[in-house]
Amino acid sequence: MRELTYAQAISEATVQCMAADPSVFVAGQNVDDEKGTHGTTREAFEAFGPSRVIDVPNAENAFAGIALGTAAAGMRPLVVHTRADFMLLAMDSVINLASKWRYVYGDPAGVPLVMRGVVGRGWGQGATHSQSLQSVFGHFPGLRVATPATPADAKGLIISALQGRDPVVLLENRGLYSLKGEVPEEAVPVPFGRGRVARRGDDVTIVAASLMAHEAERAADLLADVGVSAEVLDPRSVRPLDGGLIMSSVARTGHLVVADTSWAPFGFSAEVAAIVAENVPGALRSPVVRVTPPDCPAPVSFPLEEAFHPDAERIARACLTALRLDASEFRTPRPITAGFSGPF
């Protein structure tokens, strides 16, 4: 199969959905410019022009409601936020209206409002440009929340979103845009709620979404060097969350490490741990370990930023802790600088 970058996969999914369905349109700040949201909206603009790839004013709250209104009237908006953090301005429309619409109004048509949010990463993005909001959106019934880790899933999950009838939040870590992978040419949806086994293994289960799935795979490489076989599970969507996949893996390995870019408290890592504690607590042969950012806002300063973001090494060490193995002679991996390098 041919390879695409994550950004190209998003772009291709968008173009294919727009070609197949004239009600799909793209809207967001600067989506029509040359950079085209990290190259994800440029092709669509070239193919369909400014009437279907639409630059919008800075008005996140109203625009979520406006897009919702178009969806209520039969359109399929794909709204792009250049930072997921800006979606905090749109919480009312998204949580109080979009997520509840279908249920509260008993409206079987629903409102297929699809929102992409870019999670900033690296180059001092700082506290307000790098937040991963999967745990917040994941809390609310009525939403679908996806965190694609691979180009194929980025494509397939956008297709599911744009073919479905539910409001969807897609969170894309900016560190992933240049990542390459095989992507089917056709528009094949990836269903929500079905996780992916990124790596098979027997000794410990690592659950990790989005960028963390890759760090977990690198951790699995490091662990392989010391004879530990780690299984890496990528949930692909956090709402619905594929609990079955997690439980059956943990039932086999007996050890669970969860790695996530959102904070531990009330976070994705809490939910995964809870699912296990609730269903197969007896399977756990060691405490669950959560590998998450420390409990502080993201700092800008380079060494602090590096210390802030969880990475392969921390995940691998967490696995060794879970397995009660000695981490002292464990080699420290070369740090990868995620995706982007400056200047801005």
Place this chain on the structure above:
Amino acid sequence: MRELTYAQAISEATVQCMAADPSVFVAGQNVDDEKGTHGTTREAFEAFGPSRVIDVPNAENAFAGIALGTAAAGMRPLVVHTRADFMLLAMDSVINLASKWRYVYGDPAGVPLVMRGVVGRGWGQGATHSQSLQSVFGHFPGLRVATPATPADAKGLIISALQGRDPVVLLENRGLYSLKGEVPEEAVPVPFGRGRVARRGDDVTIVAASLMAHEAERAADLLADVGVSAEVLDPRSVRPLDGGLIMSSVARTGHLVVADTSWAPFGFSAEVAAIVAENVPGALRSPVVRVTPPDCPAPVSFPLEEAFHPDAERIARACLTALRLDASEFRTPRPITAGFSGPF
């Protein structure tokens, strides 16, 4: 000790803090009217007048920022939201600015912005007037998030908030306002992060915040009838959360039920389960049981609403499940209609 209602306790705390510190002021929609936010702001208005108890326009987002600005300039705003749901309009100011201020700006003075949010309950409040947002606010470092269950704690936690230097979210379930309890006359702060043993017991640990602490106590009564001794823990604040108290109780009882008014996924119940799975998983002799609203928005229709809200009976049955005891001859308790009765 003399008894006060929950509403009176809030009122007293407010008046005492305003008397002690001229920089404290109260602001919110209709705080100055006769009803005075369920009787919690009326005394303050009478004592200090409209210059310190201030009605504001409908502008939740800006007003959070405006209040923050006054805090940055040495004032101590106590902002009242008649429904916590409306705070979703203020998420940008609260999450992107208030919670991060002290850390991101390295500003030791911080911004003591205190926000009260009323959680609606009963009489068909519905999907957008009854959300408990502790799990959302609890996710973000930099905030204090309190969920007082008793009049004494309502008073003490507000005092802590208004004497401290951190942004604080206080969530008050409307079902609690008429509840009576002993309250110290003096202004004694209740610290954040220290849970309360609402009921001692040996067989099972129930962790429950706010209104659920009372349902849990009622559940403990029901359980006592069938010979089960339940321990009820009320965390009082969910950020910081008193993990130690929970762990030592579960270490003793071996069984954990978490009851909460917020949804299970990525919720308070997930975090409590995760803390145990992370620290003392061996202590669990049965799976954790989460008693939460079902995974749907809150419906208005009376029977659906009753089925939606978790109550004593569901908590008690969950405990029996955890203990693998037969629930068949368990008596169904008389439903209490929480607090409010109509018409509006």
Place this chain on the structure above:
Amino acid sequence: MTPLMRMLREMVRIRTVETALAELYRDKQEMRTPTHFSVGQEATAVGVCSALRPDDRVYSGHRSHAPYLAKGGDLHAMVAELHGKRTGCAGGRGGSMHLIDPKVGFMAASILGETIAVGTGTAWASVMRGSDEVTAVFFGDGAAEEGVFHESLNFAALHNLPVLLVCENNGYSITSPLTARQPRGTTVWERARGYGVSSALVDGNDVEAVHDAAVEAVRLCRRGRGPYLLELTTRRLLEHVGPHPDRDAEHGAETDVRTRSCPVVRASNALRSADLGCESPDRVVDRWRQEAEQEVRLAVEAARAAPFPSTSTLLDGVHHS
């Protein structure tokens, strides 16, 4: 029937329905949903909706009954919704603040200002789809303080969207008077001008004036010269939420003013017996009232008799399956 007669009849109908519901709401306590009546404000809904086509859309905020009925929303489905019944327009799940009737293009939401954006969106969709449908959005003076009002107005004006923004200015946000919330000497309609939006201030208790202004506004919107903002001054006669007479009015000794300005009284006075053939206006209005009483009685009976939704459906319909 003259347009005025049709509008008066609709106002009488809405007044009668709401008055009946308000009493039952208070006495029977079977409608367990916070309910905001439009008693005293009927002319805004009726005057505007009578200027719309059936395929036009209408949105409102929490004070939704009058626009719902004026747009042609199903009365039985509304009353059942207030009773939380399965036959309700939202299956009993939404209650008074979430009325919907897709057949007539109506929907209401509870959070201030939300539907200003949604209606702007449906108006945008009309343009995208090449249809000439117009969307009208009802909201209060209080909702106009929310940022979403500004953001939506800016967007609607930027794209010349066919959205008619109807600000029902009743002078209060719950118990808070306008003077506590908006700068003295300013108005919502003038603020709209700052976005290049055409606007007008109209006596919202004069149903003919409202209608005429709405006809012109809708005409402009339909021709691609929208948006348009109408500020309609009015008074509510009951309290903000619930069935009791408005206390602010009583305290403020405004009762007289309010009654005199009552849109139903005023439209009745405006009716000449000439229009009515041999009947006197009072008798005609009385007959309409009786018809509406009968209509609401049947709707209430049906709602009471209807089943509650089964708790087994509690989780149904959160997602598209």
Place this chain on the structure above:
Amino acid sequence: MTPLMRMLREMVRIRTVETALAELYRDKQEMRTPTHFSVGQEATAVGVCSALRPDDRVYSGHRSHAPYLAKGGDLHAMVAELHGKRTGCAGGRGGSMHLIDPKVGFMAASILGETIAVGTGTAWASVMRGSDEVTAVFFGDGAAEEGVFHESLNFAALHNLPVLLVCENNGYSITSPLTARQPRGTTVWERARGYGVSSALVDGNDVEAVHDAAVEAVRLCRRGRGPYLLELTTRRLLEHVGPHPDRDAEHGAETDVRTRSCPVVRASNALRSADLGCESPDRVVDRWRQEAEQEVRLAVEAARAAPFPSTSTLLDGVHHS
């Protein structure tokens, strides 16, 4: 020195500092923080801040260096902040978009519009505390589209708050021109009038005009007749974020216009040698530039030499202990 001379010197200083930083930002890649330079927009910051007292407060958005420096913010602390160093004004944690200097009452935030509300709040606090301090808030034409602008303006006008809202209209929001975002024929300053707020449109590249307008606006605010909104038209010469020349300008063949309207060039031309004694304007400006070059060189050296914050402090200061 005349006021114009003082302002020109400050503009030359800011231009020199930012130009030097922009080059280092591009070449050295030691400042790892998204950075929005104000090159071309110096007159807004300098004209307004020169009308303020030291105890007045200034807020800005993401484009923060010029207002920070114009208000008297510590240059060394700023440069260290951009380098992420412990000696930075925010300890290296905030970066370019979160500059702060409490000693001179300055603070900046990264999310559009946030500080419009915060500044409105500090102005309110001044009133509450009976002080006559004024708060000025800098924000862009893009930020004026956010609902918080409307909500804050409404509140500031309602309470006559001493807040000076300074809209730096550079015609762009990142790459998006004003025409794609705001209704044609409308302006931010006229919109303010809808709230009863006094406002003025001023050529933001004419530092004297900005200064004079700001003096008047501040005078009114200080006397309790605020708020006031100044819309200042200007141009940025570098791209939105980062050190390269603005491509939209190049493509649009606007470069000439931009250079001719450059506020530093214009203020230099306005200087009469009379004001300068025997020196020629060029020589004077050159001397100021050299002084600033020296100043920034030292600041950069100090920033480079300064330690990074220790990772052991990663968790410090989230809460009040």
